[in-house]
Amino acid sequence: MTGGPVLITGGAGFIGSHLVEALAVKGARVRVLDALEPQVHGRGASAPPYLPKGVEFLRGSVTDPQAVDAALRDVGAVVHLAAQVGVGQSMYTIGRYVTDNAVGTAVLLDRIVNGGHGVRRLVVASSMSIYGEGRYRCAACGLVAPDLRPRVQLEARDWEMRCPTCRASVEPVPTDEDKPLKPTSVYAITKRDQEELCLCVGRAYDIPTVALRLFNVYGPRQALSNPYTGVAAIFSSRLRNHQPPLVFEDGLQSRDFVHVSDIVQAFSLALARTDVADVNLNVGTGRATSVIAIARGLGRALGVPLDPEVLGRFREGDIRHCVADITRAQRVLGYVPRVRLEEGLAELAEWSRSQAPEDRVAQARTELEDKRLIR
Numbered sequence: 001m002t003g004g005p006v007l008i009t010g011g012a013g014f015i016g017s018h019l020v021e022a023l024a025v026k027g028a029r030v031r032v033l034d035a036l037e038p039q040v041h042g043r044g045a046s047a048p049p050y051l052p053k054g055v056e057f058l059r060g061s062v063t064d065p066q067a068v069d070a071a072l073r074d075v076g077a078v079v080h081l082a083a084q085v086g087v088g089q090s091m092y093t094i095g096r097y098v099t100d101n102a103v104g105t106a107v108l109l110d111r112i113v114n115g116g117h118g119v120r121r122l123v124v125a126s127s128m129s130i131y132g133e134g135r136y137r138c139a140a141c142g143l144v145a146p147d148l149r150p151r152v153q154l155e156a157r158d159w160e161m162r163c164p165t166c167r168a169s170v171e172p173v174p175t176d177e178d179k180p181l182k183p184t185s186v187y188a189i190t191k192r193d194q195e196e197l198c199l200c201v202g203r204a205y206d207i208p209t210v211a212l213r214l215f216n217v218y219g220p221r222q223a224l225s226n227p228y229t230g231v232a233a234i235f236s237s238r239l240r241n242h243q244p245p246l247v248f249e250d251g252l253q254s255r256d257f258v259h260v261s262d263i264v265q266a267f268s269l270a271l272a273r274t275d276v277a278d279v280n281l282n283v284g285t286g287r288a289t290s291v292i293a294i295a296r297g298l299g300r301a302l303g304v305p306l307d308p309e310v311l312g313r314f315r316e317g318d319i320r321h322c323v324a325d326i327t328r329a330q331r332v333l334g335y336v337p338r339v340r341l342e343e344g345l346a347e348l349a350e351w352s353r354s355q356a357p358e359d360r361v362a363q364a365r366t367e368l369e370d371k372r373l374i375r
Contacts, residue, residue, distance in 0.1 A: 003076045004029070004074045004075050004076030004077075004118065005028075005029040005030060005031045005056070005074060005075050005076070006023060006028055006029065006030050006031070006075070006076070006077045006078075006079065006271065007031045007032075007033060007071050007072060007075045007077070007078045007079070008020055008023075008030060008031070008032050008033075008078075008079045008081060009033045009034070009062050009071070009078070009079070009080050009081055009082035009108065010033075010034055010080075010081035010082035010083065011030070011031075011032030011033065011034055011051075011055075011057075011079075011081065012032055012034035012036060012041070012047060012048050012051065012057070013034065013040060013041075013081065013082075013223075014040075014217070014219075014221050014222045014223065014229075014260065015081055015125070015214075015217060015260055015263055015264070015267075016032070016034070016079075016081045017048060017050055017051060017221055018219075018221065018260050018261065018263075018264050019079065019081075019263075019264050019267050019268070020032060020051060020052065020055055021050070021051075021052055022264045022268055023268070023271075024052040024054065024055060025052075026268075029056075030052075030055045030056070031055070031056040031057075031058065031071060031075065032047075032051065032055060032056065032057045032058065033058045033060055033062065033067065033068070033071040033082070034047075034057070034058075034059065034060075034082070035059065035060060035061040035062075035082070036059060037084070039223070039226050039228075040085075040223045040226055040229075041223075042225075047059070050221070058070060058071050061082075061100070061104065062080075062082045062100070062104035062105070062107055062108050063099060063100060063103055063104045063107055064107070065107055065110070065111055068107055068108055068111045068115075069111050069115050069117075072111055072112065072115060072117040072119065073117070074118070075117060075118070075119055076118065076119065076120055076121065077119065077120065077121035077122070077123075077271055078108070078112070078119055078121070078122050078123070079123045079124075079125075079267060079271065080105065080108060080122065080123070080124045080125065080194070080198065081125045082100075082104060083100065083101045083104075083125070083190070083191070083194065084096060084097045084100045084101055084187070084190075085187070085226075085228065085229060086187060086226075086228025086229065087129065087185045087187045087188070087228075087317065087318075088185075088228060088315060088364065088368050088373060089187075089228040089364070089367075090185050090186035090187035090190070091185060091186055091316065091317065091371065091373055092367070092368075092371045092373070094186050097186050097187055097190055098186065098190055101187075101190035101191065101193065101194060102190045102193040102194065102197075105124075105193065105194045105197050105198065106197060109197055109198065109201045112201070112205075112207070113201065113205055119207060120207065120208070120274075121207070121208055121209075121271060121274055122198055122202050122207050122208070122209040122210075123209070123210050123211075123212065123267060123270045123271060124194055124195060124198040124199075124209070124210075124211050124212070125194075125212060125214055126191055126192075126194060126195035126211040126212060126213045126214065126280060127187075127188065127191040127213060127214055128175075128213055128214065128215045128216070128256070128282070128284070128322055128324065129183060129184075129185065129187060129188035129191055130181045130183045130188050130191050130192040130195065130213065131175055131179055131181060131182065131183075131213075131322060132147070132148065132181070132182030132183055132184045132188070132319060133145070133146055133147070133148065133161065133182065133184075133319045133320065133321070133322065134172055134173075134174075134175040134179070134319070134321050134322030134323060135172070135173045135174065135175045135176065135179050135325075136161055136163070136170035136171060136172055136173060136321075137170060137171045137173050138163040138165070138166065138168055138170045139168065140163070140166050140168060141163050141165045141166055141168075143173070144163055144164055144165065144170060145164075145179050145180050145182070146161055146162070146163070146164040146170070147164065147182060148182075148184055148317070148319070149161065149162075149320065154314045154375070155375065157312060159249050159250055159252070159253070159320065160320065161320050161321065172254065172288065172320075172321035172322075172323065174286060174323050174324060174325035174326075175282070175322055175323065175324060175325055176282070176325040176327070176328070177213070177280050177281065177282055177325075177328055184317040184318075184319065185317045188317075195211040195213075195280060198211060199211055199278060199280070202277070202278065203278050208274055208275075208276070208277035208278070209277060209278060210270045210276055210277065210279055210280075210281065211279070211280040211281070212263075212266055212267065212270060212280075212281055212283045212329075213280055213281065213282050213283065213324075214258070214263060214283050214284075215255065215256040215257070215258050215282065215283065215284030215285075215322075215323075215324045216230060216231070216232075216255045216256055216257045216258065216284075217230060217258055217259075217260055217263050218230055218232035218233065218257055218258075218259065218260065218344060218345075218348055219259050219260030219261065219344060219347065219348055219351075220260070220347060220348060220351035221260075221351070222236075222260075222348075224236055224237040224240070224352060224355055224357035225237060225357045225358040225359075225360060226360075227360040227361045227363065227364035228364060231255075231291060231294060232257065232294055232298065232345070232348060233348075234361060235294060235295050235298050235308075236298055236302070236348060236349070236352045236357070237352075237357040237358075237359050237360075237361070238359055238361055239298055239299055239302050239304040239306060240302065240304075240352055240353075240355070240357050240359075241357065241359040242304065242306070243306070243359055243361075244306040244307060244308055244309045245295040245298070245299075245306075245308040245309070246308070246309050246311060246361060246365070247291055247292050247295055247308045247309065247310050247311060248291075248311050248313060248314055248315055248318065248374075249311075249312070249313075249314055249318070249320075250292075250310060250312065251290060251291050251292030251295070251308060251310050252290050252291075252292065253290065253291050253318070253319070253320050253321060254288040254289060254290050254291070254320075254321045254322075254323060255288070255289065255291065255321075255322060255323070256284035256285055256286070256287065256288060256289070256322065256323040256324045257285070257289050257294065257341060257344075258283065258284045258285050258324075258337060259337075259338075259339035259344040259347075261338070261339055262283070262285070262335075262337045262338060262339055263283060265335060265336075265337075265338070266281070266283040266329065266333065266335050269333040269334060269335055270333060273332075273333055276332055276333060279328075279332065281328055281329040281332060281333065281335075282324040282325060282326050282328065282329055283324070283326070283329055283335065284323065284324030284326055284337070285324065285326070285337040285341075286323065286324055286325065286326045286337070287323065287341070288321065288323040289341060292308055292310070294345075295308040296308065297341070297342070297345045298345055298348070298349060301345045301346050301348070301349035302349045302352070302353070313374055313375060314374070314375055315368065315373055315374050315375075316372075316373045316374075316375070317373075
């Protein structure tokens with residue numbers, strides 16, 4: 001790891017706070033820059049108590065050049081996690097997502113380059129959402145990378161993917177980093193922007209840079225009252241309020257659910273391996289799990305035997321299947337996911353019992369329906 005403190009933007013959040021903790025345990029000097037977004041931290045929030053003693057906390061936004069300059073003072077390495085999160089919400093609060101995610105990243109990079117700072121390592125949190133649909137295999141055409149399912153197909157409640165060439169049914173396979181990027185939401189576009197801006201500037205100014213494409217992260221400290229966060233947290237909030245999880249389509253769409261401690265492992269490795277640069281890496285488990293299986297697994301773990309409500313409806317921009325091919329991260333970083341899904345869900349359930357989440361799912365659903373983003 002490079003000399004000077006490590007700056008973690010968004011370091012008071014879900015992933016950031018776990019990473020701060022892990023780095024502090026290893027003796028690293030850590031500085032956090034975080035705006036304490038009310039939707040995540042609640043109104044009137046201050047620095048969360050789980051940030052370790054000795055961690056320097058600065059409240060501010062990455063869109064503010066003065067706050068960024070102050071945060072970058074004497075910093076040797078930066079982990080850029082700060083971002084607005086939420087696919088659905090990004091489709092109708094477009095300005096906020098583009099400003100905080102894309103412009104905020106541009107401001108951070110501008111100050112790194114022009115502020116007289118000595119940053120020698122940059123790791124940015126990218127997202128699996130930038131792929132759009134995952135990889136598939138067609139028996140006749142081989143590996144394919146289809147676009148979103150046509151609206152007419154979804155309106156017929158025909159959920160599974162078809163080959164873009166011959167229209168035959170296709171089988172999902174792990175998605176590698178070379179798959180063409182086809183982001184299907186404003187959020188996904190801004191995450192692609194974050195990744196490409198960081199890699200471009202890092203390459204030009206000889207700042208070794210790594211983009212970690214995070215798949216579906218879950219675990220303790222996820223904002224349970226934020227209806228636009230990860231699906232595991234949303235389901236946990238519903239169940240803790242004795243409401244059934246709401247599942248779109250038929251619930252058999254699959255994702256790669258990766259525990260936050262494995263995400264921390266990947267970031268820690270990326271910071272330590274300064275010889276690894278100018279590369280994007282998938283961070284997941286390589287295992288597919290259906291959305292309905294997550295809902296049922298959390299219900300069992302929480303002891304709330306409520307069957308999910310399968311809506312048979314779809315959201316604009318939703319994909320069907322995407323699971324990580326983690327071969328490159330294993331080879332380049334030595335990353336190996338360690339937490340089994342059953343163990344991780346049990347831990348999430350245990351932590352959620354100590355929380356009092358507010359169920360805002362109905363409100364979020366109404367907002368999406370009003371914008372005709374649910375059909």
